[in-house]
Amino acid sequence: MAEDVAVAAPAEAAPGAGGRSGAEPWIPELSRGAVLWNGLRAYGLIVAMWTRSTMAYRASFAMMAFGNFAATAFDFVAILMMFSHIESLGGFSLSEVAFLYGTAGTAFGLAELVLGSMNRLGGRVRDGTLDTLLVRPVPVLAQVAADKFALRRLGRVLQGLLVLGYGLATLDLDWTVARVLLLPTMIVSGAAIFCAVFVVGGAFQFWAQDASEVQNAFTYGGNTLLQYPPSVFGRELVRGVTFVVPLAFANWIPALYIMGREVPLGLPQEVAFLPPVVAAVCCALAGLVWRTGLRAYRSTGS
Amino acid sequence: MRAVTDSASGTDGAAGEGGTGVEDFIELDGVEKVFDVRRKVGFLRRERHQVRAVDSISFRVPRGEMVGYIGPNGAGKSTTIKMLTGILTPSAGRLRVAGVDPSRERTRLAQRIGVVFGQRTTLWWDLPLIDSYRLMHRMYRVPDARFRENLDRCVELLDLGELLDVPVRQLSLGQRMRGDIAAALLHDPEVLYLDEPTIGLDVISKAKVRGFLRDLNAERGTTVLLTTHDLTDIEQLCRRVMVIDHGRLLYDGALTGLHEVGESERTLVVDLEREVPPIELPGTRARTVRTQGPRQWLAFPATESAAPLVARIAAEYPLVDLSVREPDIEAVIAKMYADRSAV
Numbered sequence A: 001m002a003e004d005v006a007v008a009a010p011a012e013a014a015p016g017a018g019g020r021s022g023a024e025p026w027i028p029e030l031s032r033g034a035v036l037w038n039g040l041r042a043y044g045l046i047v048a049m050w051t052r053s054t055m056a057y058r059a060s061f062a063m064m065a066f067g068n069f070a071a072t073a074f075d076f077v078a079i080l081m082m083f084s085h086i087e088s089l090g091g092f093s094l095s096e097v098a099f100l101y102g103t104a105g106t107a108f109g110l111a112e113l114v115l116g117s118m119n120r121l122g123g124r125v126r127d128g129t130l131d132t133l134l135v136r137p138v139p140v141l142a143q144v145a146a147d148k149f150a151l152r153r154l155g156r157v158l159q160g161l162l163v164l165g166y167g168l169a170t171l172d173l174d175w176t177v178a179r180v181l182l183l184p185t186m187i188v189s190g191a192a193i194f195c196a197v198f199v200v201g202g203a204f205q206f207w208a209q210d211a212s213e214v215q216n217a218f219t220y221g222g223n224t225l226l227q228y229p230p231s232v233f234g235r236e237l238v239r240g241v242t243f244v245v246p247l248a249f250a251n252w253i254p255a256l257y258i259m260g261r262e263v264p265l266g267l268p269q270e271v272a273f274l275p276p277v278v279a280a281v282c283c284a285l286a287g288l289v290w291r292t293g294l295r296a297y298r299s300t301g302s
Numbered sequence B: 001m002r003a004v005t006d007s008a009s010g011t012d013g014a015a016g017e018g019g020t021g022v023e024d025f026i027e028l029d030g031v032e033k034v035f036d037v038r039r040k041v042g043f044l045r046r047e048r049h050q051v052r053a054v055d056s057i058s059f060r061v062p063r064g065e066m067v068g069y070i071g072p073n074g075a076g077k078s079t080t081i082k083m084l085t086g087i088l089t090p091s092a093g094r095l096r097v098a099g100v101d102p103s104r105e106r107t108r109l110a111q112r113i114g115v116v117f118g119q120r121t122t123l124w125w126d127l128p129l130i131d132s133y134r135l136m137h138r139m140y141r142v143p144d145a146r147f148r149e150n151l152d153r154c155v156e157l158l159d160l161g162e163l164l165d166v167p168v169r170q171l172s173l174g175q176r177m178r179g180d181i182a183a184a185l186l187h188d189p190e191v192l193y194l195d196e197p198t199i200g201l202d203v204i205s206k207a208k209v210r211g212f213l214r215d216l217n218a219e220r221g222t223t224v225l226l227t228t229h230d231l232t233d234i235e236q237l238c239r240r241v242m243v244i245d246h247g248r249l250l251y252d253g254a255l256t257g258l259h260e261v262g263e264s265e266r267t268l269v270v271d272l273e274r275e276v277p278p279i280e281l282p283g284t285r286a287r288t289v290r291t292q293g294p295r296q297w298l299a300f301p302a303t304e305s306a307a308p309l310v311a312r313i314a315a316e317y318p319l320v321d322l323s324v325r326e327p328d329i330e331a332v333i334a335k336m337y338a339d340r341s342a343v
Helices: A002-019 A032-055 A058-083 A094-127 A130-134 A140-146 A151-170 A177-207 A212-226 A235-244 A252-258 A269-273 A275-300 B002-018 B077-085 B106-112 B129-139 B144-157 B173-185 B203-220 B231-237 B307-316 B329-342
Strands: B024-040 B046-062 B066-070 B092-097 B113-117 B191-195 B223-228 B240-245 B248-254 B265-272 B287-292 B295-301 B319-325
Touching (some): A032 B129, A058 A094, A058 A151, A094 A151, A094 A212, A177 A212, A177 A275, A235 A252, A252 A269, B046 B223, B066 B231, B077 B092, B077 B191, B144 B173, B173 B191, B173 B203, B240 B329
Antiparallel strands (some): B265 B319, B287 B295
């Protein structure tokens, strides 16, 4: 029955829209392409507002950012201590692990900076405040993503970059043009893949409001996983993060190629250049899941 | 016609629209909303059943009208508002606001509507009030001059001057509500939906909010649809009222007409010289409902005149004083709900 209504609507929309007289002069007609721009613009506006408000208390911001940096820094200290007892981890030296850690940490840090608020969606569904986002003229995803934007999360990005710098400085890599170009590409693609995971994890909260822990398992858990060489994990797990949730393309596969190592699972070397493609596919799928989730919410209201 | 409205809609939209005659701004035809509710029965097993939150509702609201939408908790009021704003998609029926389908054109329609949820705020909780307004300004792309003008007006009429720099979470309920109403109006919406706008407010805040809404409707011709539990809101603001219960529209019309539909009764309070047995007036529809010493209460249909009853009592009993009590609108509606449930 609902289908009938949906099908019938466009047919009569044309005369209705033509005959409408009350359009306010400054209301823009949004084409489909403009929706994306509108979303990015809204995201920027909200982020700017939160940043301005955080900057009102500079000292507090500085402390929070440092705390964030320190908390993640200790994480790497644990790895350093491990290497004071062992020579290599799963056949990887400290410098190589630092490289893996740094690329994963930076990519994940960027994604968390941009979309770290996604896990608050479930709470919004539960207490009904999501409705207040739905009555505004900008996409809901932009509003949820930018909500309580926390610039202090830059601390994690900074830590990732420092560890990456240490790795690069101590590794003796055979730099080809392809490898040089692949490094920034893999970080950006990796961030995009993690962003897709954040969005999918957020969208699941439309159905299960307490799913933010499941999301954390894939995002924060995935990040931790990628910081260690694949050789320390079971083959099945490596398969899972390659073919099911393709986190391996965020880090392992391109990073191993750059370090001149074998790509895991006996895949051909060329797959190391796939991250941008994988990221694009992941983002498209995430967008689809998000739309489905939002539609489900709008038909059930809970 | 287009030229007229375009030039007029800036400052005095209502006056411009007036020339086009009565235009149905909100149209609902047989709108339904059915929820699938899953209930846990035992481990993993779920029982599914359907809840008809809104059951085939039809009504029309012309531009510039102010309508009260009342009903008990769970009657379907909020569900209706959510469908009107495009938050929820109707299960069946046809729904148009300003000529467009809200659920399909939600973000575009958002430019033309204002919504106030009494129970939750649309403001940014941790930030000063003015920050929310500035963000709305950019988000709704309101021209600067227009924004200033609207903000100044709201600040003055809603008494927000000293609150602008206060974080929303520190505002009292009444202050926050006024802040929310202002936020919903900064982009000059053509229609304002208010879901329980006076819930939990003190008498002064209520009066302020009501006065503001009345002026808004009169001066700008903004269409207003408000749900409420407080019938004083309706009495003071709306000529038209819609009563909904169990998802069905029970009444749609003038507030005064509710009495006739609700078969309500007026009460005659009679003070006699002394205590006498309950008054009996054979041949009339009045009956004594209560006695207390020399005072007696007689109920009679609200549609009948009190004069003949008074004359007969004065003739047959030692009458000292009397007064007529109008039916309590709340009692009328409560009776309406009860009758409906009995069916």
